[in-house]
Amino acid sequence: MRRWSKIFWFASMVLIASLLGGCAGTLASSSWPGVTVVDETAYVAYGNHVFAIRTSDGSMIWRFPEKAEGQRLFFAAPAIADGHLVVGDYLAVLHSLDPQTGQEQWTFTGAQGRWIASPLVLDSRIYAPNADHHLYALDLQGNLLWKFQASKALWSQPVSDGRRIYQASMDHFLYALDPSSGQKIWARDLGGAVIYSPVLSEEGVIYVSTLARNVLAIRAEDGSVVWQKAFEHNFWSQPLLHGDRLYLGDLGGKVYAISTQDGAVIWENTVGEPLTGAPTWMDGQIVFTTENGKVVAYSETGEQKWTVTLEGKLYNGPVVANDHLLVGITQGKVLVQALTSGGQQAWAFEPPK
Amino acid sequence: MWDALIITPFVNALLFIYNLVGQNFGLAIILFTLLIRLITHPLMVKQIKGAKAMQELQKNEKWLKIQEKYKNDREKLAQEQMALYRELGINPFASCLPTLIQFPIIIGLYQSLIIALASTPIELLNLIRHIYPALLKVEALIPLNSQFLWMDLGLPERLALPFLPVGIPILAIVVTVTTYLQGKLMTPPSANPKDQSAMFSNMMNLYMPFLMGYLALTLASGLALYFVVSNLIGILQYAMLGQLNWQNILPKRASEKPSKAGAKK
Numbered sequence: 222m223r224r225w226s227k228i229f230w231f232a233s234m235v236l237i238a239s240l241l242g243g244c245a246g247t248l249a250s251s252s253w254p255g256v257t258v259v260d261e262t263a264y265v266a267y268g269n270h271v272f273a274i275r276t277s278d279g280s281m282i283w284r285f286p287e288k289a290e291g292q293r294l295f296f297a298a299p300a301i302a303d304g305h306l307v308v309g310d311y312l313a314v315l316h317s318l319d320p321q322t323g324q325e326q327w328t329f330t331g332a333q334g335r336w337i338a339s340p341l342v343l344d345s346r347i348y349a350p351n352a353d354h355h356l357y358a359l360d361l362q363g364n365l366l367w368k369f370q371a372s373k374a375l376w377s378q379p380v381s382d383g384r385r386i387y388q389a390s391m392d393h394f395l396y397a398l399d400p401s402s403g404q405k406i407w408a409r410d411l412g413g414a415v416i417y418s419p420v421l422s423e424e425g426v427i428y429v430s431t432l433a434r435n436v437l438a439i440r441a442e443d444g445s446v447v448w449q450k451a452f453e454h455n456f457w458s459q460p461l462l463h464g465d466r467l468y469l470g471d472l473g474g475k476v477y478a479i480s481t482q483d484g485a486v487i488w489e490n491t492v493g494e495p496l497t498g499a500p501t502w503m504d505g506q507i508v509f510t511t512e513n514g515k516v517v518a519y520s521e522t523g524e525q526k527w528t529v530t531l532e533g534k535l536y537n538g539p540v541v542a543n544d545h546l547l548v549g550i551t552q553g554k555v556l557v558q559a560l561t562s563g564g565q566q567a568w569a570f571e572p573p574k
Numbered sequence: 575m576w577d578a579l580i581i582t583p584f585v586n587a588l589l590f591i592y593n594l595v596g597q598n599f600g601l602a603i604i605l606f607t608l609l610i611r612l613i614t615h616p617l618m619v620k621q622i623k624g625a626k627a628m629q630e631l632q633k634n635e636k637w638l639k640i641q642e643k644y645k646n647d648r649e650k651l652a653q654e655q656m657a658l659y660r661e662l663g664i665n666p667f668a669s670c671l672p673t674l675i676q677f678p679i680i681i682g683l684y685q686s687l688i689i690a691l692a693s694t695p696i697e698l699l700n701l702i703r704h705i706y707p708a709l710l711k712v713e714a715l716i717p718l719n720s721q722f723l724w725m726d727l728g729l730p731e732r733l734a735l736p737f738l739p740v741g742i743p744i745l746a747i748v749v750t751v752t753t754y755l756q757g758k759l760m761t762p763p764s765a766n767p768k769d770q771s772a773m774f775s776n777m778m779n780l781y782m783p784f785l786m787g788y789l790a791l792t793l794a795s796g797l798a799l800y801f802v803v804s805n806l807i808g809i810l811q812y813a814m815l816g817q818l819n820w821q822n823i824l825p826k827r828a829s830e831k832p833s834k835a836g837a838k839k
Contacts, residue, residue, distance in 0.1 A: 374717065
C-alpha cells in the first residue's frame with residue numbers, strides 16, 4: 222500500500238509539473254526560420270541549429286551545433302561578412318561561424334537578451350540589434366566597438382546608406398546613428414512598434430510599417446515625415462520596394478500596392494488570410510506569404526497569378542535563390558521549401574533528426 | 575470556446591489593469607491575481623466549510639461505528655454513510671464542487687498571464703490577437719513594459735550583485751518558502767497521521783515547494799511573481815477564516831506531545 226501511495230504522489234507531482242510547465246509553452250516555436258542566401262548556399266537558422274543548404278537541390282552541407290543544446294535556439298537570419306557567418310541565439314550569444322564548414326570562430330557574450338533580429342554587416346563591421354534594447358557594433362573579431370541603447374527591445378535588422386545606420390525599435394522610434402561612434406543623429410516617433418526592418422530607397426527615403434496600422438515614409442537626412450498612411454489592420458510584415466511602388470500585406474488579409482510618392486493605394490486585393498513577412502519580387506511578380514501556409518503571386522497590376530499551400534506556418538516571406546523562391550516554414554515537417562517562379566515545388570529540406 | 579470565454583477576457587482584464595496602474599506589469603499581475611482570488615473567495619469558503627464538516631465527521635461516533643460494523647460489506651457501508659450524511663445534513667461534494675469551479679478559473683488566470691508575458695515574436699502576435707480593439711489600443715500597449723523592480727517579467731529572474739559572479743534567484747527562493755508555508759499552514763491536523771491522505775499531504779508539502787521553486791527558476795519571472803502572490807493570498811484567506819494550522823510550523827511544546835498522543839488513543 223505504501224508503494225502505491227508513493228507511485229500516486231509521484232504521478233501527481235509529474236502531472237502538476239507538466240501542467241504548469243506545459244502551459245507555459247516552449248521556446249522551440251517562438252519565432253520563424255531566418256533564411257539568408259549567399260551564392261549557391263542558403264543559411265537557415267531555426268530551433269536548435271543553423272543549417273547550410275545547397276540551393277541547387279536542398280542537400281545539407283553542415284549544421285551547427287552538431288548536437289542540439291537545450292535552450293540554445295537560433296531564429297535570426299545569419300549575416301555574412303568576409304569569411305564570417307554571424308548568427309545570434311536565444312541565450313544571448315552571438316556566434317561567428319566559418320561559412321564553409323560551420324566551425325565556430327568566435328563568440329560575443331556581452332549582450333543580455335535574445336538575438337531576435339539579423340545583424341547588418343557594413344564596411345567590415347557588424348551591427349547587431351538585441352532584445353536587451355541595445356544595438357552592438359563589433360569588429361570582425363567580435364570585439365565591441367560601441368553600443369547604442371534604445372528604450373525597448375530591438376527586433377528588426379538595421380539598414381544603412383553607408384553614411385548612417387537606421388535602426389527601428391519596439392519603442393516606436395526609428396533612430397539614425399553615426400556608424401563610427403553610435404551617436405544618435407535623430408530619432409523619429411513612428412506611433413507604433415516595428416517588428417520587421419524598414420526599407421531604404423536610393424533617393425534617401427525610409428519606408429516602414431508599424432503595429433499602429435500605418436506605413437510611413439521618412440526622410441533619411443533629417444528624420445522628417447514625407448508622408449504617412451493609415452490602414453485598417455495591423456502590419457506583421459515588411460514592405461517590398463520596387464520601382465516607385467511599395468507592396469505589402471496586412472493581418473486582415475489584404476495586399477496593397479502603394480505609391481512611394483504619397484502612399485496612395487494603387488491597387489489592393491484580398492487574400493483572406495493574415496499576410497506576414499516580406500514579399501519578394503521575382504520574374505515580374507510579387508510573391509506574398511500568409512500565416513496559414515499560402516504562397517500567393519500577383520502581377521504588377523494586381524492580378525493573382527498562382528497560389529500554393531504549404532504545410533506549416535509562414536512568417537518571413539520568400540527569399541530568392543537563383544531560379545527558386547525559398548520559403549522558410551515554421552512548425553512544419555519541412556523547414557525550407559523551394560518553389561519555381563511558377564509556384565511548382567522544386568525541392569524541400571527536412572532537417573535530419 | 576475556452577479561449578473566447580476565459581483566456582481572452584482574462585488577458586484584456588489584466589492589460590486593462592496594466593494600463594490603469596501606469597503600465598506597471600508587476601503591479602498588474604499582483605492586482606489581477608488579488609481580484610480573481612476575491613471573486614472566487616466565496617467558493618473557497620464553501621470548500622473549506624465542506625472539508626471541515628467532512629473532517630469532523632471522521633471523528634463522529636456513529637461514523638466510526640458503521641466503519642467498523644460494515645468494513646467487509648462495501649455496499650452496505652456506502653448506504654449507511656449516505657444515510658448518515660442525510661441525517662447530519664452534510665453534502666459530501668460540498669468541498670469538491672467549489673474546487674472544480676475554481677480550477678478552470680485558476681488555470682485560465684495562469685494561461686492568460688503566459689499569453690500576456692509575450693517576449694518572442696510569435697508570442698507577441700498571439701497576444702495582439704487576444705486584445706479587444708474596442709477596449710485597448712494595440713499601438714499604445716505594445717510593447718508591454720515588462721520591467722518590475724530588478725526583473726524582466728518575461729524572463730527567468732536572477733538578482734545580479736556586483737560582488738557575485740552569478741545572479742541569485744530570489745523569486746525562486748521566495749516561491750519555495752511561501753509554497754512550503756502555505757502547504758504547512760493550510761493542512762488540517764489529521765486524526766490519524768498514518769492514514770493515506772495524511773501521508774499524501776505530508777509528501778506533497780515536502781516536495782511541492784521544490785517543484786514550484788524549480789518552475790520559478792526556469793519559467794518567466796512574471797509567473798514566479800504570480801506563484802508568490804497566489805501563495806500569500808491563499809495564506810491570508812485561510813487566516814481570515816481562522817483555518818491556519820500554526821502547530822504545523824511552530825515547534826511543539828514537550829508538554830503537548832503526550833497529551834495529543836493520548837487523545838488519539
